[in-house]
Amino acid sequence: MTLRITVIGTGYLGATHAACMAELGFEVLGLDIDPEKVAALSAGRVPMYEPGLGELLLKHVAGQQGSTGRLRFTTSPQELADFGDVHFICVNTPQKKGEFAADMSYVDAALDSIAPYLTRPTLVVGKSTVPVGSAARLADRLAELAPAGADAELAWNPEFLREGYAVGDTLHPNRLVAGVRSERAEQLLREVYATPIAEGVPFVVTDFPTAELVKVAANSFLATKISFINAMAEVCESAGADVVRLSQALAHDDRIGAKFLGAGLGFGGGCLPKDIRAF
Ligand SMILES: NC(=O)c1ccc[n+]([C@@H]2O[C@H](COP(=O)([O-])OP(=O)(O)OC[C@H]3O[C@@H](n4cnc5c(N)ncnc54)[C@H](O)[C@@H]3O)[C@@H](O)[C@H]2O)c1
Incomplete structure (x- = not known):
């Protein structure tokens, strides 16, 4: 059935x-x-x-x-x-x-x-x-x-x-x-x-705790990528470098990848901020 x-x-x-x-x-x-x-x-x-x-x-x-x-x-x-x-x-x-x-x-x-x-x-x-x-x-x-x-x-x-x-x-x-x-x-x-x-x-x-942690670990990693490239944007600004070209060059390394690597306002939305705070 x-x-x-x-x-x-x-x-x-x-x-x-x-x-x-x-x-x-x-x-x-x-x-x-x-x-x-x-x-x-x-x-x-x-x-x-x-x-x-x-x-x-x-x-x-x-x-x-x-x-x-x-x-x-x-x-x-x-x-x-x-x-x-x-x-x-x-x-x-x-x-x-x-x-x-x-x-x-x-x-x-x-x-x-x-x-x-x-x-x-x-x-x-x-x-x-x-x-x-x-x-x-x-x-x-x-x-x-x-x-x-x-x-x-x-x-x-x-x-x-x-x-x-x-x-x-x-x-x-x-x-x-x-x-x-x-x-x-x-x-x-x-x-x-x-x-x-x-x-x-x-x-x-x-097990239970691993399943619960996979979710918050994934969110934290994604937030870290966004925060990382924004920190690089500040360094680029002081050094006169171009963060867009920098992230393109980083993205060719498949250990790093291109996703969540666009410098910008930071992260928001309904889940990422609250999930990271709770973690
Ligand atoms: N929205 C997303 O993209 C997303 C993605 C992954 C995980 N989540 C997680 O999923 C969960 C739900 O998120 P959401 O965005 O769907 O929330 P939501 O606020 O859109 O929906 C929650 C619903 O649950 C209902 N509800 C509350 N108490 C209830 C009860 N006792 N019995 C029956 N219904 C009840 C509310 O009336 C509401 O309709 C959260 O833990 C969130 O972190 C959300």
Whole structure:
């Protein structure tokens, strides 16, 4: 029987993940605490700008003419728990007010909302970007709160998608990272990602802390490249050199590469600054 997938938190990451899971052939149910978002997505409207996502939503969302009907949305945690075999947690982890740390209250609330309804063997998969150590803590909490006990397992599967390329990055990622504690959890994730794995996408199996750290290590490395070339721009300015030609010359070395090596304003966006501060 084909796995049934759920997505908890249908914002940027979750809406994309839900639509892409439907595209991969799964029946998908998305949950959000924001009823307006659920209504918009159910009507086939994407509440943010992301190329290709609107088309994918219309192709799969139930009730749209000619759609596969594989994708639905709800505000009911119980409906979600009853429906799914594999539950992806995709809620926000913003910077805490007045601190550098990540605010884990949304992840905790998401787990707490579904766990009491998990009565049969399931896999809960964290995708949100979290501080190292979170998965171990959440696994204990899940086993404690879920009626299924130890049969309600946790895995960590960080997400590396880029805004503007979210659909392509989800369907054809450059790697998949699976932080697991059991063979069963690994096999379930291999089943979910069977299509990209068959395309040759590397599937890297790790423990929980390594999976959590891969995400923040990747972000830190990218931020370092941007900061590095900006520091070189300052040196170039003092020395009367040309940082654009410098970075072109550096990029010919494939150990360095050309990406994230354009001097400019620095980095921003919704994730990089908060993730690095939290790390
Ligand atoms: N946006 C990206 O490009 C990107 C890329 C990789 C990783 N991430 C990570 O993914 C996570 C989500 O980011 P995002 O940009 O999608 O955030 P977002 O703010 O766009 O979406 C989060 C959604 O979760 C919902 N939510 C909050 N609490 C909930 C609960 N208890 N139950 C159900 N829904 C709930 C919110 O209503 C919102 O719709 C973050 O940890 C982020 O760091 C984001």
